Amino acid sequence: MSATTLAQWSNMAVYAAMFILIMALVAFAVSFAARGRRAGVTATSPQPVSVGAAGPMAKDNPEAPASAAVIDESGRRAGNIGMSLTWLATGVLLVGVVLRGIWAERVPWGNMYEFSLTMSLGILAVFLIVSLQRDVRWLGLPVVGITLLSLGLAVTVLYTEAAQLVPALKSWWLVIHVSAAVICAGAFTVSTMITLLYLWRDRAERRDVVRGMVAKLPDAQRLDTLAYRIIAFAFPLWTFAVISGAIWAENAWGRYWGWDPKETWAFITWVVYAGYLHARATAGWRGRRAAYISILGYVSLMINYFGVNLFVNSLHSYSGM
Amino acid sequence: MTQTMTGEKAAPLPPMGTGGFLRWAWRQLTSMRVALILLFLLAIASIPGSVLPQNGTDPVRVDDWIENNPTWGPLLERFGFFDVYAAPWFAAVYLLLFVSLIGCVLPRSLTHLRALRSVPPAAPRRLDRLAGFQSMTDSRSPDEVLEAASEGLRGRRWRVARGDGWVAAEKGYLRETGNLLFHVALVALLISVAYGALFGWRGNVIVRQGTGFSDTLTQYDAWGGGRLVNPDNLPPFAFTLDEFLVEFERDSSQRGAPRLFEANVTVYPSPGAESEAQTIRVNEPLVVDGAKVFLVGHGYSPVLIVRDALGRVVNDQGVVFLPQDGNFTSTGVVKAPDARPALGIQGLFLPTAAVDEIRGPHSTFPAPDDPAVFLSAWTGDLGLDSGVPQSIYRLDTANMTQLGLESLRQGQTWDLPEGIGSVEFAGIERWASFQIAHDPGKEPALISAMLALGGLMLSLFVRRRRVWVRVSPSETGDTVVHVAGLMRSDDADLQPDVTELVDILTEGRPVSR
Numbered sequence A: 001m002s003a004t005t006l007a008q009w010s011n012m013a014v015y016a017a018m019f020i021l022i023m024a025l026v027a028f029a030v031s032f033a034a035r036g037r038r039a040g041v042t043a044t045s046p047q048p049v050s051v052g053a054a055g056p057m058a059k060d061n062p063e064a065p066a067s068a069a070v071i072d073e074s075g076r077r078a079g080n081i082g083m084s085l086t087w088l089a090t091g092v093l094l095v096g097v098v099l100r101g102i103w104a105e106r107v108p109w110g111n112m113y114e115f116s117l118t119m120s121l122g123i124l125a126v127f128l129i130v131s132l133q134r135d136v137r138w139l140g141l142p143v144v145g146i147t148l149l150s151l152g153l154a155v156t157v158l159y160t161e162a163a164q165l166v167p168a169l170k171s172w173w174l175v176i177h178v179s180a181a182v183i184c185a186g187a188f189t190v191s192t193m194i195t196l197l198y199l200w201r202d203r204a205e206r207r208d209v210v211r212g213m214v215a216k217l218p219d220a221q222r223l224d225t226l227a228y229r230i231i232a233f234a235f236p237l238w239t240f241a242v243i244s245g246a247i248w249a250e251n252a253w254g255r256y257w258g259w260d261p262k263e264t265w266a267f268i269t270w271v272v273y274a275g276y277l278h279a280r281a282t283a284g285w286r287g288r289r290a291a292y293i294s295i296l297g298y299v300s301l302m303i304n305y306f307g308v309n310l311f312v313n314s315l316h317s318y319s320g321m
Numbered sequence B: 001m002t003q004t005m006t007g008e009k010a011a012p013l014p015p016m017g018t019g020g021f022l023r024w025a026w027r028q029l030t031s032m033r034v035a036l037i038l039l040f041l042l043a044i045a046s047i048p049g050s051v052l053p054q055n056g057t058d059p060v061r062v063d064d065w066i067e068n069n070p071t072w073g074p075l076l077e078r079f080g081f082f083d084v085y086a087a088p089w090f091a092a093v094y095l096l097l098f099v100s101l102i103g104c105v106l107p108r109s110l111t112h113l114r115a116l117r118s119v120p121p122a123a124p125r126r127l128d129r130l131a132g133f134q135s136m137t138d139s140r141s142p143d144e145v146l147e148a149a150s151e152g153l154r155g156r157r158w159r160v161a162r163g164d165g166w167v168a169a170e171k172g173y174l175r176e177t178g179n180l181l182f183h184v185a186l187v188a189l190l191i192s193v194a195y196g197a198l199f200g201w202r203g204n205v206i207v208r209q210g211t212g213f214s215d216t217l218t219q220y221d222a223w224g225g226g227r228l229v230n231p232d233n234l235p236p237f238a239f240t241l242d243e244f245l246v247e248f249e250r251d252s253s254q255r256g257a258p259r260l261f262e263a264n265v266t267v268y269p270s271p272g273a274e275s276e277a278q279t280i281r282v283n284e285p286l287v288v289d290g291a292k293v294f295l296v297g298h299g300y301s302p303v304l305i306v307r308d309a310l311g312r313v314v315n316d317q318g319v320v321f322l323p324q325d326g327n328f329t330s331t332g333v334v335k336a337p338d339a340r341p342a343l344g345i346q347g348l349f350l351p352t353a354a355v356d357e358i359r360g361p362h363s364t365f366p367a368p369d370d371p372a373v374f375l376s377a378w379t380g381d382l383g384l385d386s387g388v389p390q391s392i393y394r395l396d397t398a399n400m401t402q403l404g405l406e407s408l409r410q411g412q413t414w415d416l417p418e419g420i421g422s423v424e425f426a427g428i429e430r431w432a433s434f435q436i437a438h439d440p441g442k443e444p445a446l447i448s449a450m451l452a453l454g455g456l457m458l459s460l461f462v463r464r465r466r467v468w469v470r471v472s473p474s475e476t477g478d479t480v481v482h483v484a485g486l487m488r489s490d491d492a493d494l495q496p497d498v499t500e501l502v503d504i505l506t507e508g509r510p511v512s513r
């Protein structure tokens, strides 16, 4: 297969993945909006009956359904279709990313187009891994939505022909550092989506108007905990990404920390998420205020990604644009 | 620990008297709330340094910025906004944060040490309201059941206490240990960075192909060191730049992007020592005598042979020209104060020459495919004796008169007007620039960072939890066994632990329930 054919195949895989994701988006939207029987509205969370959780322990199992009657069938089926399509799209996108790497004869993250592809893959991967452990069909809509946004930006605004890496990027530390950062970006994206849903649900609960679509979400407490767990996973990984970046910088530029804008924003992101973890342990800050802090953390992550790559004069400006 | 931290009430008014006030201030400073606020201040204080140009990385842009903003520029400069990360207010934020951290971590460490030596508290009277509660019957006697439970739990590394009719067990002390390790390691990281800043140094030097460098202060183009470095005692190594290789992308959208550059050098680790051949690449620095030599840039040095009116050669070497753009349009000067008359030459070197109306002479590709120099010759007072230090890359033409302009291809000679001399473009050499750095804090910093990461993972992934067993005899002669647990971190699921306990109890049981 010639090199250009590989590139075309890669692009086609990316477009195919986007197409499948659009269908998944529709399925999740249908699932979310489906108006079915809703009994006992307050405790509605469309959880499956997990076999083996019955018996005396059931009431302590946070995953157990409140009552089988609350699960509405049509919504559930659409949600399942959405999940299957998301798996498929992730596989196709993975193929696209791998082909791109084979074509360029290097890891596929040399410019912003490729970063956006891998970050989308990261978002989907984190979402799917979470979905293996619990029912997160309610999360499909925002997660697939933001992935499509990221892919859409990639293929329209950020698209760059693949090229080799400039010498400063040729290092194993690049592979380690960037893959950690990409997984973190995926995880922080997913946790932010959950946090936004949490704020929505929490508002409804406090006003005692848990009706309509917001009733399809797990209760606020559970959303908060799930977002926390994902951040608790991503934060050490982010710490590692920053450390490995420093090791690489020491090797490439002779200093491990130079307050380059990219490094500065990585630091700010780290400090804000550390603030989030502290807030959760501080009276008067847990809950909503902590949630706002984690959203700030995500904003600084995005500033680092888009703002610094595109607008700031930085050693890290490898956007390829 | 979390409980004591979260139990804080809104701050009361400060009490009267100095002692009382100090104690109040200390309690405030070491509270979680203040730690949170200081973390935010640190994040916010970091922002201006990423938006405004900084002296440490780009002093030229700082000057431009101040010039273009006559009102704000000087004001911001006064308050350290062009040196944010060395500014007193930035230091104040992180030092306060670290004082707060130490004040927080010390008492917590003591509490934790005490907790490590104590036994878990007694089981609650009733377990049936607690998480994971299960009830079962056992044909063994109450004592046998308790014995089996505490044996099994100990075997699975629980810390166990036994009392009258109950067993209590606790696990996950590593969570708090990890948390403390994390915070202490952050302090160690800060100290390592400070140590590196005080005892470290770095310098930059341009070396032409075929020439050498030895590590003394006078050889550097720029050098900066920490307060406690003695610049007369730099490690005495030397090297020569034998060959410099570079390749550029020729096709694709990134035409002109560098694809390879490497410097082949001969290194003399110390005076009199055996020399060795080495290659320095980007990402592959040379390590010699505690210092690291990084390849950071490169460029061209056209060989300009300059003769004066008497026909004497006043320059026959490659002249370092500094690249001005990605295609290596480069500028440089030759100063010949000893020529008769004194000569100065400003030049533009173009590896692949092109001229157009808008941009004038410029280069269209970084490799020397079609090289040319554009020269401007001057005579008069070079200003070298005025005592004011001058850049070797700039000609001060205030007291000079221009002799003329000329462009040359390789091998061509320009005879200056009125027989004042000549300039020959004899060849092209390359130069490489190196950054040489010594940072004794970087290994301790790396170790501290790894310890912090390890502590952080323990602190976030280890779960602190308790389980209990209570037994009572039933009417039928069997033993009624109650088990339950408590999760001390709010995020996790207790079920596996209670299940583990139930397994322990069912394993050795003669008759099923």
Ligand code: HEM
Binding pocket: A273, A274, A277, A278, A280, A281, B001, B002, B005, B030, B031, B032, B033, B035, B097, B098, B100, B101, B102, B104, B105, B179, B183, B186, B456, B459, B460
């Ligand atoms: C350089 C400043 C600091 C940073 C970067 C930092 C970072 C962190 C991080 C990432 C955690 C999460 C680990 C976990 O949840 O177990 C944490 C927890 C904690 N930090 Fe800090 N910290 C700093 C300063 C402080 C200070 C000044 C205090 C005391 C007032 C403090 C007290 C605590 C406590 C009590 C926890 C445990 C919270 C819990 O149980 O979840 N930290 N810190």
